[in-house]
Each structure stands twice: as C-alpha cells, then as structure tokens.
Amino acid sequence: MQFAKFFLTEYLDTEHTPWSALAEDYVYPSDNFVVAYLPDGTPVEFSDNTWPLQGRERGISQRKVIYLGYAGEQTDADWGINIKQSKSILLALDRHAFKSPGTPLGVDSINRYNLVLQKTRMYCYQQCISVFQALSSAEHVQGIHKLCLETAKSNAAALEDLLPKISMLPFQYLGFKPATAQFKPASTSKNTKNDQTLAIPTAIYIELLLGYKNKIADYMEHRSQLQDLAQVISRNHRPGETSSEVQGEAFKTAIARCDLTDYVEANNITDKKELLSHFGVINYCAAMLIYAFTGMRRSELYSLRLSALRKDIRAGVVISRSLYGFTTKLHKRRKYVSWYSSADIEMPFAAASHVCKTILTCNEIIPDDQYVFISTQPHIFLSATRCWIQQQLTRKNR
Structure with missing residues (x-):
C-alpha cells in the first residue's frame, strides 16, 4: 500500500x-x-x-x-x-x-x-x-x-x-485510533521581521532603486569631505562643556570648512545626530541595492567584509564581479560562497565600505578587514567621548 x-x-x-x-x-x-x-x-x-x-x-x-x-x-x-x-x-x-x-x-x-x-x-x-x-x-x-x-x-x-x-x-x-482534527492556521505574528515581503509594483520598485542609486552617487562625490567632517566633530566632541548653541555654531563652522554647505542643506543635516543618521541612510541604500542585485538575505549581507568585492580580470577586462561572504541557508552551518552580480554592486559596496572606514577611523581603529555593515549609532563619537570621560576622572582625582 x-x-x-x-x-x-x-x-x-x-x-x-x-x-x-x-x-x-x-x-x-x-x-x-x-x-x-x-x-x-x-x-x-x-x-x-x-x-x-x-x-x-x-x-x-x-x-x-x-x-x-x-x-x-x-x-x-x-x-x-x-x-x-x-x-x-x-x-x-x-x-x-x-x-x-x-x-x-x-x-x-x-x-x-x-x-x-x-x-x-x-x-x-x-x-x-x-x-x-x-x-x-x-x-x-x-x-x-x-x-x-x-x-x-x-x-x-x-x-x-x-x-x-x-x-x-x-x-x-x-495501539489506538488517531483522531481526525481540523487545525486552525497560526495567527499572524506581530514580529514581521521574517515575514514574506509584500509584492512591490515594478515601476515603484525601479523608482526606489534609482533613488537609492542617486543618493549613493551623491554621497560618493562628497565622501572625502564627509569623512573630514566626521573626524573634525569627533575630535571636538566635548559633551557637557559647551551649550547646544555653541555646539551648533561649531557644527556650521565645520560644515563650511569642509565645503559641505549645499550637501547638508540638500540632505537636511543640521546637527551631529542627523549626520549620524545620514550615514545610516547611506548604509540602508547600499544594502537595498546589494539585496536587489545579488539576492542576498540580511544575515548574508552582514557577513560581508571590506575585502568582499572580488573581480575576475582577464586581459585587462573584468569578466565577473562577486561579493564573498558566508551563508547558513540549507546548511545550518557557515559555508563561504560568492554572489555574482553586475557592476551595479560596486558603488553601493564602496559607499558602505567608506561609511565603515569612517566610523573606524573616528574611533582610532585601523580598518583592516572588518565587517562592512556595522552600526552607525553612536559609534562615530565613541572614542572622543571616552577621552573626555577620562579627562574628567583625571581632574577629579587631582
């Protein structure tokens, strides 16, 4: 039977x-x-x-x-x-x-x-x-x-x-006769982190990708100045010693010195917190583009390191591009794989890598081969805050 x-x-x-x-x-x-x-x-x-x-x-x-x-x-x-x-x-x-x-x-x-x-x-x-x-x-x-x-x-x-x-x-x-039961479907969980993504109309999806791409391109044009701005703010970050008005003026001065007046106005960046949020936005846009062009999952994206982008070059021509990381899909253990894609992944990966290096540099960490997608809140000023706290403790002990 x-x-x-x-x-x-x-x-x-x-x-x-x-x-x-x-x-x-x-x-x-x-x-x-x-x-x-x-x-x-x-x-x-x-x-x-x-x-x-x-x-x-x-x-x-x-x-x-x-x-x-x-x-x-x-x-x-x-x-x-x-x-x-x-x-x-x-x-x-x-x-x-x-x-x-x-x-x-x-x-x-x-x-x-x-x-x-x-x-x-x-x-x-x-x-x-x-x-x-x-x-x-x-x-x-x-x-x-x-x-x-x-x-x-x-x-x-x-x-x-x-x-x-x-x-x-x-x-x-x-030894017994099993019951016949009609099972109720599981109730919808309030935690939608792992739920299936709803379908997005193609026109809207393409418009979103173009918006992400333009945001990344604009960032890449000003990446050096933005890194300089982050480092200036990190060095001058002295919480509790200056009023918010003085800090606001110092922020405007730093923006003008880094020639970023038009950029911060276009992106609604008016203080240090919004600058941190802007780095997070760049990371988000980069992640969305990498998702779209590689088919990665979230956990797989977080496995990418600074050296993840690989190119196969023959006779001076790029034959293929891939991102190297690990996956646990269908294996229940780490397996290192490559996600092959087009040139469209280069700029978002470069932008995310630059954000990572900026965060590490502001914290006096050498950007060796770190994970790319690290938190942008509140790492940038962590090193300076640590130094300021140490100074206050030293003064009290005198």
Missing part, C-alpha cells in the same frame, strides 16, 4: 519488529527488544532513551541518534507509560511506515516526530492523560497543536504530518 509517501512494510519474523502482522490486538514492545546495535556490537534496547539509527539517510544536520527524553521529564512509575507509548509510535514508524519500498524514514524525519511527541507528553502531564488518549481525542489534539504553536511552530507542522501517517498503520502496530 502506497499513499502520500507511505509504504506499509511488514515482516515474516520478529527480529525487526515486536509486532506480528497476523495478530489482531496490540501489545507493548518488550523492554528487552533490540532496537539497534552500537558500532562495537552492543545492543540498544527499547527501554533505552537514546536510539542510534545506523545505515539511514541523514539530512543536513547529519544526526545519527535520537534522544527520546527531554530535560526535566517525569519518568516515575505513574508517567513512565507516556514515554513508552511515544517510543512505541516511533518504533512503528521506523519499522513499518517506509517512504518507499526498502527505504525507511530518514533520521531527521524520525527526530521531527520525536520532538512533537515530546510536546505531546508535556501536554499529557498537564492534563493527566496518556499519549494514546491524547492522540485519540480531537479535542486534546487541538490542545497539543496550540501548545506547539506557542512554543515551536515547526512542531505544530510535524503534528499535522504525524496524524495522517500513523492513521495508515494497522491497529496491531499502533
């Missing part, structure tokens, strides 16, 4: 399974039933709470064992039946619910169901019922689903997959 990647597998002997295909009633597996063997030949029994799964397909996690219990779980005589029932369900899935002939479920799939059964036991301890009772009741299944949504939505999805799969197992392998 094959349905929805489910292939019922049965055996002629009792070496691979504790249940007989000819039996009519369900019996618990014996505590001494051998589930697996360690590499040294030591048998792992049903009563053990760590099951190694050898010779099995492994996912990106490369997991080899299943840890059945969780920290702080109740395992006394009254509640030991719950973990025993969970083990029985997992063993039935492992031995009888193959995804294709001769191919059992992978280690990650088994562990996925193991985690949702752990949540099921948490619910059962609260309700004073057994795992079999909980999964047989539509009301209790809804309660388990709600608990999963509150703690880990991935477990809620696993529960939705688990019930149809075990419902196709014969009773003598499972």
Whole structure:
C-alpha cells in the first residue's frame, strides 16, 4: 500500500519488529527488544532513551541518534507509560511506515516526530492523560497543536504530518485510533521581521532603486569631505562643556570648512545626530541595492567584509564581479560562497565600505578587514567621548 509517501512494510519474523502482522490486538514492545546495535556490537534496547539509527539517510544536520527524553521529564512509575507509548509510535514508524519500498524514514524525519511527541507528553502531564488518549481525542489534539504553536511552530507542522501517517498503520502496530482534527492556521505574528515581503509594483520598485542609486552617487562625490567632517566633530566632541548653541555654531563652522554647505542643506543635516543618521541612510541604500542585485538575505549581507568585492580580470577586462561572504541557508552551518552580480554592486559596496572606514577611523581603529555593515549609532563619537570621560576622572582625582 502506497499513499502520500507511505509504504506499509511488514515482516515474516520478529527480529525487526515486536509486532506480528497476523495478530489482531496490540501489545507493548518488550523492554528487552533490540532496537539497534552500537558500532562495537552492543545492543540498544527499547527501554533505552537514546536510539542510534545506523545505515539511514541523514539530512543536513547529519544526526545519527535520537534522544527520546527531554530535560526535566517525569519518568516515575505513574508517567513512565507516556514515554513508552511515544517510543512505541516511533518504533512503528521506523519499522513499518517506509517512504518507499526498502527505504525507511530518514533520521531527521524520525527526530521531527520525536520532538512533537515530546510536546505531546508535556501536554499529557498537564492534563493527566496518556499519549494514546491524547492522540485519540480531537479535542486534546487541538490542545497539543496550540501548545506547539506557542512554543515551536515547526512542531505544530510535524503534528499535522504525524496524524495522517500513523492513521495508515494497522491497529496491531499502533495501539489506538488517531483522531481526525481540523487545525486552525497560526495567527499572524506581530514580529514581521521574517515575514514574506509584500509584492512591490515594478515601476515603484525601479523608482526606489534609482533613488537609492542617486543618493549613493551623491554621497560618493562628497565622501572625502564627509569623512573630514566626521573626524573634525569627533575630535571636538566635548559633551557637557559647551551649550547646544555653541555646539551648533561649531557644527556650521565645520560644515563650511569642509565645503559641505549645499550637501547638508540638500540632505537636511543640521546637527551631529542627523549626520549620524545620514550615514545610516547611506548604509540602508547600499544594502537595498546589494539585496536587489545579488539576492542576498540580511544575515548574508552582514557577513560581508571590506575585502568582499572580488573581480575576475582577464586581459585587462573584468569578466565577473562577486561579493564573498558566508551563508547558513540549507546548511545550518557557515559555508563561504560568492554572489555574482553586475557592476551595479560596486558603488553601493564602496559607499558602505567608506561609511565603515569612517566610523573606524573616528574611533582610532585601523580598518583592516572588518565587517562592512556595522552600526552607525553612536559609534562615530565613541572614542572622543571616552577621552573626555577620562579627562574628567583625571581632574577629579587631582
């Protein structure tokens, strides 16, 4: 029987399974039933709470064992039946619910169901019922689903997959009749950081990109003067010793000295805080352009260092351009990759790199191969503030 990647597998002997295909009633597996063997030949029994799964397909996690219990779980005589029932369900899935002939479920799939059964036991301890009772009741299944949504939505999805799969197992392998439940969709989270971005009309999107590009181009024309301005303000930053009016006049004087009067007027920069915000705007525009031309995610953008831009040059001609960083997508670990793109990434990356170097220079840090996208608030004047505080402490100690 094959349905929805489910292939019922049965055996002629009792070496691979504790249940007989000819039996009519369900019996618990014996505590001494051998589930697996360690590499040294030591048998792992049903009563053990760590099951190694050898010779099995492994996912990106490369997991080899299943840890059945969780920290702080109740395992006394009254509640030991719950973990025993969970083990029985997992063993039935492992031995009888193959995804294709001769191919059992992978280690990650088994562990996925193991985690949702752990949540099921948490619910059962609260309700004073057994795992079999909980999964047989539509009301209790809804309660388990709600608990999963509150703690880990991935477990809620696993529960939705688990019930149809075990419902196709014969009773003598499972021991109960799974409930049929209609699950409510998860409520929309107020935290939209990881939500799918809404579609933007093409004309508006292109207009936004052009606006970002023009902002970056204008910054690059004045980058040296802006860096000089930041350094002048950083050196003269003496909080608490001058009034805001005096500081405002000093800021205007510094702007005129750096020949930035028209630039700050066009960008509405009237004080030091707005200058800091302007550096943040440049970083934002650069990030948006890099997103658009490389397809990076936020975490991948933050992996870029000052040396990330690479060019493949042959016979004096640039063949390709790429940004070198790391990703955790589909790997769950850092893997260094290159995002290839066009010349459009050069200017935004150069602008972001310049902002980074400006911040580091104002803090007397040598811009070696630092991460590019660092915070612009409030780092620029941090070094000067530190020096001023040290001066005040020195005066008090005299």
